[in-house]
Amino acid sequence: MTRITVKVDGSSFTDEVEPRTLLVLYLREQLGKTGTVVGCDTGNCGACTVHLDGRSVKSCSLLAVQADGHEITTIEGLATNGELHPMQQAFHENHALQCGYCTPGMIMQSIDLIADNPNPSDEDIRHGLEGNLCRCTGYQNIVKAVQAAAAAAPAAPAAAQHSAVGGAQ
Amino acid sequence: MTATEERPATEIGASRRRKEDARLITGRTRWTDNIVLPGLQHLAMVRSPFAHARITAIDTEAAKAASGVVAVITGADIADEQGALPNAWAVIPDQKAPVHPSMAVDHVAFAGEIVAMVIARTAAEANDAADLVDVDYEELEPALELKAAARDEVIAHPDLGTNVSAVWSYDSAESGTGGDVEAAIGAARDGGIVIEKEFRQQRLIPAFMEPRSIVVDPTTEQMTVWSSTQVPHFVKIFIALVLGIPESKIRVIAPDVGGGFGGKLQFTPEEVLTVIAARRTGKPCKYTETRSESLMVAHHGRDQWQQVTLAANADGTVTGLKVELIADMGAYLGLVTSAIPLLGAFMYNGIYKFPAYHLGITNVFTNKTWTDAYRGAGRPEATYAIERLMDELAARVGVDALEIRERNWIKHEEFPFSTVSGLRYDSGNYEAATAKARQLFGYDDLRAEQRKRRESGDPVQLGIGISTFTEMCGLAPSRWLGSMGYVGGGWEHAAVRMLPTGKVEVVTGTSPHGQGHETAWSQLVADRLGVAFEDVEVLHGDTQVAVRGLDTYGSRSLAVGGMAVLAAADKVIEKAKPIAAQLLEANADDLDFSGGRYGVRGTDAGMTMAELAFAVFQGHKLDGSAEACLDADATLDPDDFSFPHGTHLCAVEVDTETGATKIRSYVCVDDVGVVVNPMIVEGQVHGGLAQGIAQALFEEAVHDEGGTLVTGSFDQYLVPGAPDLPAFETARTETPATTNQLGVKGVGEAGTIASTPAVVNAIVDALRPLGVTDVQMPCTPYRVWKAIQQGAQEGAQQKEARS
Numbered sequence: 001m002t003r004i005t006v007k008v009d010g011s012s013f014t015d016e017v018e019p020r021t022l023l024v025l026y027l028r029e030q031l032g033k034t035g036t037v038v039g040c041d042t043g044n045c046g047a048c049t050v051h052l053d054g055r056s057v058k059s060c061s062l063l064a065v066q067a068d069g070h071e072i073t074t075i076e077g078l079a080t081n082g083e084l085h086p087m088q089q090a091f092h093e094n095h096a097l098q099c100g101y102c103t104p105g106m107i108m109q110s111i112d113l114i115a116d117n118p119n120p121s122d123e124d125i126r127h128g129l130e131g132n133l134c135r136c137t138g139y140q141n142i143v144k145a146v147q148a149a150a151a152a153a154p155a156a157p158a159a160a161q162h163s164a165v166g167g168a169q
Numbered sequence: 170m171t172a173t174e175e176r177p178a179t180e181i182g183a184s185r186r187r188k189e190d191a192r193l194i195t196g197r198t199r200w201t202d203n204i205v206l207p208g209l210q211h212l213a214m215v216r217s218p219f220a221h222a223r224i225t226a227i228d229t230e231a232a233k234a235a236s237g238v239v240a241v242i243t244g245a246d247i248a249d250e251q252g253a254l255p256n257a258w259a260v261i262p263d264q265k266a267p268v269h270p271s272m273a274v275d276h277v278a279f280a281g282e283i284v285a286m287v288i289a290r291t292a293a294e295a296n297d298a299a300d301l302v303d304v305d306y307e308e309l310e311p312a313l314e315l316k317a318a319a320r321d322e323v324i325a326h327p328d329l330g331t332n333v334s335a336v337w338s339y340d341s342a343e344s345g346t347g348g349d350v351e352a353a354i355g356a357a358r359d360g361g362i363v364i365e366k367e368f369r370q371q372r373l374i375p376a377f378m379e380p381r382s383i384v385v386d387p388t389t390e391q392m393t394v395w396s397s398t399q400v401p402h403f404v405k406i407f408i409a410l411v412l413g414i415p416e417s418k419i420r421v422i423a424p425d426v427g428g429g430f431g432g433k434l435q436f437t438p439e440e441v442l443t444v445i446a447a448r449r450t451g452k453p454c455k456y457t458e459t460r461s462e463s464l465m466v467a468h469h470g471r472d473q474w475q476q477v478t479l480a481a482n483a484d485g486t487v488t489g490l491k492v493e494l495i496a497d498m499g500a501y502l503g504l505v506t507s508a509i510p511l512l513g514a515f516m517y518n519g520i521y522k523f524p525a526y527h528l529g530i531t532n533v534f535t536n537k538t539w540t541d542a543y544r545g546a547g548r549p550e551a552t553y554a555i556e557r558l559m560d561e562l563a564a565r566v567g568v569d570a571l572e573i574r575e576r577n578w579i580k581h582e583e584f585p586f587s588t589v590s591g592l593r594y595d596s597g598n599y600e601a602a603t604a605k606a607r608q609l610f611g612y613d614d615l616r617a618e619q620r621k622r623r624e625s626g627d628p629v630q631l632g633i634g635i636s637t638f639t640e641m642c643g644l645a646p647s648r649w650l651g652s653m654g655y656v657g658g659g660w661e662h663a664a665v666r667m668l669p670t671g672k673v674e675v676v677t678g679t680s681p682h683g684q685g686h687e688t689a690w691s692q693l694v695a696d697r698l699g700v701a702f703e704d705v706e707v708l709h710g711d712t713q714v715a716v717r718g719l720d721t722y723g724s725r726s727l728a729v730g731g732m733a734v735l736a737a738a739d740k741v742i743e744k745a746k747p748i749a750a751q752l753l754e755a756n757a758d759d760l761d762f763s764g765g766r767y768g769v770r771g772t773d774a775g776m777t778m779a780e781l782a783f784a785v786f787q788g789h790k791l792d793g794s795a796e797a798c799l800d801a802d803a804t805l806d807p808d809d810f811s812f813p814h815g816t817h818l819c820a821v822e823v824d825t826e827t828g829a830t831k832i833r834s835y836v837c838v839d840d841v842g843v844v845v846n847p848m849i850v851e852g853q854v855h856g857g858l859a860q861g862i863a864q865a866l867f868e869e870a871v872h873d874e875g876g877t878l879v880t881g882s883f884d885q886y887l888v889p890g891a892p893d894l895p896a897f898e899t900a901r902t903e904t905p906a907t908t909n910q911l912g913v914k915g916v917g918e919a920g921t922i923a924s925t926p927a928v929v930n931a932i933v934d935a936l937r938p939l940g941v942t943d944v945q946m947p948c949t950p951y952r953v954w955k956a957i958q959q960g961a962q963e964g965a966q967q968k969e970a971r972s
Contacts, residue, residue, distance in 0.1 A: 018293070020293075028203075033196075034196070034198065034200070034202075034203035035195065035196015036196065037198075037200060037379070037427075038202075038380070039378050039379070039380070040460035040883050041459050041460045041461055041882065042460065042461075042882045042883055042884055044882065044883035044884060045378065045460070045883055047378060074196065075194075075195065075196035076195065076196040076197075078195070079195055084194070084195070088194040091190070091194050092186055092187070092190040092191075092194055093186060095187065095848045095849070095851075095852050097190060097193055097194065098428075098683035098684070098685070098852060099377075099425075099426065099427045099428040099682055099683030100189070100192075100194070100425070100427070101378040101379040101427030101428060102378050103193050103194055107194065122896065123892075125891070126890075126891035126892040126894075127891075127892050129890070129891040130890050130891060130892050132890075132891075133378065133883065133888050133890060134378070134891075135376060135377060135378050135428050135430070135856070135859075135860075135888060136378075136428055136683050136852075136856045137852060137855055137856050137859075138856045138857075138858055138859035138894060138897065138920075139859070139890075140896055140897055142891070143891065143896070
């Protein structure tokens with residue numbers, strides 16, 4: 001067992017973990033962060049995407065020990081004071097989800113995407129979401145949602161999501 | 170989250186944002202794998218690496234001794250307990266099928282079949298120990314290639330003696346719904362047109378995003394089973410029937426379910442085994458599959474060869490269609506495996522007036538993962554065949570492919586129309602949908618561009634593909650299902666409960682997993698009872714709450730389940746009437762119900778449903794002449810199917826040097842009747858298109874020569890990503906169905922059914938001048954390139970032969 005200390009959605013945790021424990025399983029099983037889900041074993045689907053120090057990572061492709069000393073944001077930490085993150089709101093407004101299983105990862109990746117490229121073309125968005133699979137929507141409304149969020153928060157970088165929430169609406 | 174939306178004049182027709190989203194976008198979700206219970210144990214399955222083998226020995230000692238292991242169970246251990254998995258559809262009375270165990274006892278029939286399971290403290294310990302289970306196999310030759318299996322060259326189940334499960338046919342001459350197809354073909358050979366083709370429906374994997382998961386708690390009075398399923402009501406009854414547990418002792422819950430597409434319309438070995446594990450140990454147990462397990466063993470879809478013969482007059486009027494197909498059941502029959510070809514059997518004539526029709530189906534076993542429903546289930550196969558054929562016919566006659574369809578389709582004034590396959594199409598307007606699609610697509614301009622590119626010998630050729638589809642959906646009239654050999658019914662159930670504070674609970678027997686029933690059913694009830702959309706709560710997916718139901722599949726939920734909800738709401742209004750009359754001191758005949766209020770005609774007196782609900786709750790002023798309850802249940806069995814239709818137009822650019830295909834534009838005009846929530850309908854179409862396009866271009870479940878699935882991860886099984894798909898242009902025409910009170914049809918499968926032939930027709934259209942008349946799906950760059958080379962070669966040979 002290895003001792004790690006991580007900050008997840010604003011709270012600090014110090015835990016003993018097996019070195020082989022994947023970050024996603026640590027989040028789900030030890031911290032109860034079940035909003036983040038597992039969709040594949042191979043890093044293809046992106047359902048488990050979270051932010052590590054403000055950048056998107058696939059939490060099935062990292063070990064929990066690699067997160068030691070880092071700050072993680074999951075889908076559960078995006079909304080602040082009951083206010084949805086603009087990307088969450090955009091997914092809702094644009095019907096960018098159906099079953100919702102890929103949605104946490106899709107939202108986390110989309111936030112990262114517009115942090116890198118605040119004015120993306122539809123093509124940029126499609127390529128930026130290449131690592132996140134959705135089986136329900138055909139992606140069209142996801143692209144629309146990301147465009148809407150980009151338009152609503154042109155100056156909000158992903159790393160500052162928490163402060164961006166209030167002013168973006 | 171709906172505060173920013175204005176209240177629409179009527180809920181039906183409003184693009185209400187979904188109620189479901191609140192939990193799904195914040196991670197406040199209830200996936201089965203999220204469930205943790207005190208003392209929860211975890212399962213891992215040991216699966217056969219061989220497609221066909223005898224189990225000669227299993228050594229579980231090392232696994233049993235491993236840390237955290239509670240038990241290791243083999244097929245022999247539960248041979249008397251596990252029963253057999255059900256097939257619910259005997260397509261013929263003497264249909265042949267092997268016994269389908271949840272865990273193999275001595276014979277494995279596909280790679281991935283379960284041979285043992287480990288119950289342990291943690292999932293990691295269970296998986297570690299599963300690796301220690303030592304199984305000795307005697308390998309047998311597997312039956313893998315479908316056509317060879319149909320000839321019984323190798324037998325998948327030696328005890329069965331044959332691979333043929335059932336042979337079924339429909340003949341319009343025998344059934345009195347049309348003429349003799351052989352006569353039509355014979356006549357067409359003399360001066361008419363006969364087109365003979367063979368189409369391959371490749372094997373597909375539903376590939377829902379949430380891997381299947383089951384949690385069983387045996388400590389509750391009713392054993393509680395959470396399952397990631399489309400069909401909690403089915404699961405409940407089959408646990409009872411298969412394991413001999415009284416149905417009244419079982420509660421099944423489908424919590425949030427992450428997609429299904431037919432893939433979770435099943436009663437699974439893993440469900441049975443998790444129940445057995447929990448029952449044997451007396452502790453809660455959980456099994457969650459990995460993605461590679463899911464791709465390998467969760468039932469597959471499609472997998473048919475279709476031999477088709479189309480006969481027509483020289484002017485392109487079709488005179489007959491004959492189809493002979495063989496369908497791969499895989500190793501076993503699942504719930505409706507045997508009936509998938511049958512669900513397409515009545516749709517091969519599509520939207521057309523064919524005078525003669527014959528279909529023969531041969532269901533065949535192989536040593537591959539069992540197949541069953543996948544989005545469209547039988548109807549995509551039928552639609553593909555006929556829509557590909559209509560394009561070939563147009564090419565032979567030398568007219569535009571839209572023109573050839575118009576010559577053959579049912580005109581709008583001819584509805585209701587009795588088809589050559591014996592169905593009654595209640596309504597439709599193919600002219601209107603086609604005209605709209607043609608205009609949105611810019612059909613004439615694209616044809617002009619195509620001509621230019623052909624003339625200039627552009628290495629990138631433009632192709633235009635057409636699919637004018639219809640489908641039968643809204644499964645289904647119980648009488649029809651019974652007559653076709655299905656053991657169950659097709660009704661649906663709902664309840665509407667008026668709460669004392671004026672809020673409304675709606676209980677539905679449908680089991681949504683992405684379709685948005687919580688939103689759409691709220692709209693239905695808000696309109697009908699005159700209450701606020703926000704005041705309606707839709708409950709589903711728990712057999713203790715939704716006591717009766719037949720769940721969600723076959724584009725049935727709105728046309729059957731939604732209409733049951735309306736029927737229950739109507740009963741609530743009826744039950745409220747005598748109570749309102751009494752409280753308003755009026756004659757019931759003088760009351761009108763409008764806008765959620767019973768009013769006394771000609772006066773201002775009246776009571777809202779909320780006021781009535783509270784008065785009933787108090788009971789103070791009721792005189793006992795009417796039942797003091799407004800709640801109502803309704804069961805609805807549909808009179809007939811509904812028949813959505815539409816015109817899909819696809820433009821592709823094919824690089825003739827590399828074989829790469831790019832969809833340039835995709836326009837579809839669907840007619841799904843009256844629409845409750847246009848936003849949800851459009852979303853269903855988008856997702857359906859994606860899956861149909863994926864069959865045309867990307868997806869195929871491939872097994873190696875030993876029968877091992879080689880497309881066993883998302884690295885190899887190519888579910889399209891965002892860059893692989895175009896932006897779709899969708900529109901609608903609205904021809905109400907006449908088979909239900911709202912005029913709705915189904916939409917869940919439409920996009921998938923329509924789009925596959927549109928894409929392949931476009932590719933073939935692009936390459937026809939190069940001598941290409943077909944490309945087998947998925948139309949990968951290699952296959953397209955090869956078809957171009959072949960076309961060129963054949964062209965050269967023909968030229969040589971002529972000179």
